[in-house]
Amino acid sequence: MQFVTLNNGLQMPQLGYGVWQVEDEKARPAVLKAIETGYRSIDTAAVYGNERGVGQAIKESGVPREELFITTKVWNADQGYDATLKAFDESIEKLGLDYIDLYLIHWPVPAEDMYVDTYKALEKLYADGRVKAIGVCNFDIDHLQRLLDECEVKPVLNQVECHPHLVQKELKAFCKENDIYVEAWSPLMQGGVVLENDIVKAIADKHGKTPAQVILRWHLQNDSIVIPKSVTPSRIEENFNVFDFELTQEDMDQITSLDKGERTGPVPAEFNRK
Numbered sequence: 001m002q003f004v005t006l007n008n009g010l011q012m013p014q015l016g017y018g019v020w021q022v023e024d025e026k027a028r029p030a031v032l033k034a035i036e037t038g039y040r041s042i043d044t045a046a047v048y049g050n051e052r053g054v055g056q057a058i059k060e061s062g063v064p065r066e067e068l069f070i071t072t073k074v075w076n077a078d079q080g081y082d083a084t085l086k087a088f089d090e091s092i093e094k095l096g097l098d099y100i101d102l103y104l105i106h107w108p109v110p111a112e113d114m115y116v117d118t119y120k121a122l123e124k125l126y127a128d129g130r131v132k133a134i135g136v137c138n139f140d141i142d143h144l145q146r147l148l149d150e151c152e153v154k155p156v157l158n159q160v161e162c163h164p165h166l167v168q169k170e171l172k173a174f175c176k177e178n179d180i181y182v183e184a185w186s187p188l189m190q191g192g193v194v195l196e197n198d199i200v201k202a203i204a205d206k207h208g209k210t211p212a213q214v215i216l217r218w219h220l221q222n223d224s225i226v227i228p229k230s231v232t233p234s235r236i237e238e239n240f241n242v243f244d245f246e247l248t249q250e251d252m253d254q255i256t257s258l259d260k261g262e263r264t265g266p267v268p269a270e271f272n273r274k
Contacts (some may be wrong), residue, residue: 001040001243002015002220002243006157006181007154007156007180008153008154010132010133012069012102012156012225013041013069015216015227015239015242016042016043016071016226016227017031017034017042017043017227017229017236018227018228018229019031019043019048019050019054020045021048021229022048022053023049023053024050024052024053025053026231027044027052027053027057028054028057029057030057031057031058032057033236034240035057035061036061037236039240041068041070042058042068042070042071043071043227044070044071044072044095045073045106046078046087046090046091046106047073047106051072052096054070055094055096059096065097065098068101069101069102070095070097070100071102071104072091073104073105073106074104074106074122076106076107076109076112076272076274077274079105079115079118081117082121084122085121085124085125088103088121088130099129099130100130100132101131101133102131102135102157103125103131103134104134104159105119105122105135105136105137105139106138107137107138107266108136109271109274110143110272112272115136115139115146116147116151119134119151119155120151123153134153134155135155135156135159136159137158137159137160138160138266138271139155139158139160139268140171140268140269141170141171144158144175155180156180157181157182157225158175158180158181159227160182160184161184161186161264161265162182162186162224163188163189163194164194164197164258165193165258165260165261165262166189166259166260166262166263167259168182176223181223181224181225182225183226185265186264186265187215187216187228188212189264190264190265194215194258195211195215196211197258199254199255199258200255200258203247206251207247209242209245212228213242216239217246217247218251218255218256220242221247222252
């Protein structure tokens, strides 16, 4: 495992395991398998409806709590200062934990204009030691800049859709300039279109790796944090085995050249669903 050091000094595994769209009863065996494989960072969210399953797996894993890095997120319907604090209490109860390593705002929901107040609730949780770090998901540059201008604690990361068809160059440059890590969700792109790309397949053949492993390696070498998701045991293992090879600069440039600005998820500035 490789680790990154967040802007508050906290170390976080650069490769984590995501449980989006994993039903609660399936989350427990999937997370247990991930932890057994070697993952130590688990990414869930209130809206995923699987925090109890994730918490049960953490409890059963036998791995000391301090060796695990647990992320969850406040959902759009719970934005606002008081509502966020209440939502956090519910999440931590479901997870069965004393603290959360990383708590994130799931979407900015700009039409509601509550993300600054929501973030101030995260700052309160951070000050109280109930979370080790705070950050955001799906924030555009203007959303991030507002937090930097109006809040006290800088977000440690911005979790966004990122893959070879959506490289996010401008957003990554802004985050790097402000010492905010980019964490990639949907790193292999939903539907796996990029896994069938001839360039990616040729690079994979050259390294004796799978297309998925090559793309995950591309994320890691781009200094991004990455959270692939799978409930298939063999894929969970495959996605973890990305630390024993390195892409060349030519490989990296070829994969980056696939950028189309193509999203599989919502546009952050327009997504206001509660």
